[in-house]
Amino acid sequence: MKRRAWTRALLAASLALNLGVAAALLLRPAPQEPASALHLPEHLALTPEQRARWQALEAPFLRELSSNWEGIRQHREALVRHIFAPAPDRAAIDAEQAAIARLQAAQQQRVIAQLLDERELLDERQRAQLLQLLLGRYAQEATEEELLHRP
Incomplete structure (x- = not known):
C-alpha cells in the first residue's frame, strides 16, 4: 500500500507541475511589438x-x-x-x-x-x-x- 500512496503522490505532483507550466504559458503577458x-x-x-x-x-x-x-x-x-x-x-x-x-x-x-x-x-x-x-x-x-x- 505504501508504494501505491507514493505513486499517487508522485502522479499528483507531476500533474500539478504540468498544470502550473501550462497556466504560466497561457497567462504570460503578450510580448510587445518592437518599434522596428x-x-x-x-x-x-x-x-x-x-x-x-x-x-x-x-x-x-x-x-x-x-x-x-x-x-x-x-x-x-x-x-x-x-x-x-x-x-x-x-x-x-x-x-x-x-x-x-x-x-x-x-x-x-x-x-x-x-x-x-x-x-x-x-x-x-x-x-x-x-x-x-x-x-x-x-x-x-x-x-x-x-x-x-x-x-
Whole structure:
C-alpha cells in the first residue's frame, strides 16, 4: 500500500507541475511589438498628405542608413580581425576604430536630420506618440556586444 500512496503522490505532483507550466504559458503577458516591427505611418495615423511626405523622406534616409551600416559592419569586422590577429597591430586597430567613429557620427547626424524633418510633418499628438515610442525603445536597447557578454 505504501508504494501505491507514493505513486499517487508522485502522479499528483507531476500533474500539478504540468498544470502550473501550462497556466504560466497561457497567462504570460503578450510580448510587445518592437518599434522596428511597427508600421509608423499607420501607428501615427498619418493623413494622406503626411504619408506622401513621409515616404519621400523615408526612402533616401533608409538607403543612406543601410549604406552606412554596411560600412560600419565592414570596419567592425576588420577591427575584430586585427584585435585577434597573431600579432595585433595597434595602429591598424586605432585606424579601424577611428573609421567606425566617423561613420557613427555621420549616421547620428543623419538620424537627427531625419527626426527633425519628421517632426515638422507631424502634429502635436503624433509627435508625442513618436517621442514615447523612441524613448521606450532607447530605454530597452542594448548593443549586441552587451548582449554577448551578459551572464
